[in-house]
Amino acid sequence: MARKSYDMVNEVLAHFNFEKVHKTMTALNWKWFDKAAVPTIAELKESAEQRLYDAIKQVIDPKNTEHHDIGWISASGGFKAMAWKNEDGTLARIQLEFIVADWDAEDDETES
Numbered sequence: 155m156a157r158k159s160y161d162m163v164n165e166v167l168a169h170f171n172f173e174k175v176h177k178t179m180t181a182l183n184w185k186w187f188d189k190a191a192v193p194t195i196a197e198l199k200e201s202a203e204q205r206l207y208d209a210i211k212q213v214i215d216p217k218n219t220e221h222h223d224i225g226w227i228s229a230s231g232g233f234k235a236m237a238w239k240n241e242d243g244t245l246a247r248i249q250l251e252f253i254v255a256d257w258d259a260e261d262d263e264t265e266s
Contacts, residue, residue: 159214159245163206166250172198175252179232182254186231193231202250204228205235213237214245222246229253 172195178184179192186193193201208228212218214237218226222243225236232252240246 157245159207159210159248162245162248163203163210166206166248167199167203170202170250172202175232178252178254184232198233201231202233202235205230205233206237206248206250209235209237210245210248213239214243216243218243225249 175198176192176195179198184192189197205228209226212226212228218239220226222239222241225238228235232254234251234253236249236251237245238247
């Protein structure tokens with residue numbers, strides 16, 4: 155039997171180190187655009203939970219015809235949640251990250 159999405163979300167939230175995220179944000183004085191101060195741990199958990207459910211909603215949407223190996227992302231405020239589906243369209247996996255820095259480069263040259 156497939157695990158329910160809320161069970162998976164609760165597992166991630168229970169094991170994710172929100173204290174470390176809060177310490178990092180405090181050290182960097184990282185405030186969200188709508189907050190006058192660094193978010194509390196409760197606010198961090200709420201935002202992370204929303205990101206996870208947003209990614210899950212995208213990946214299991216019946217209109218989503220992308221291949222099951224494609225991970226769907228919801229990101230905001232440093233959090234990045236990803237969700238993947240099984241071949242039958244059910245939720246396979248979720249992941250939560252807190253990203254302080256990232257870089258990406260792409261070869262943008264086009265063939266003539």
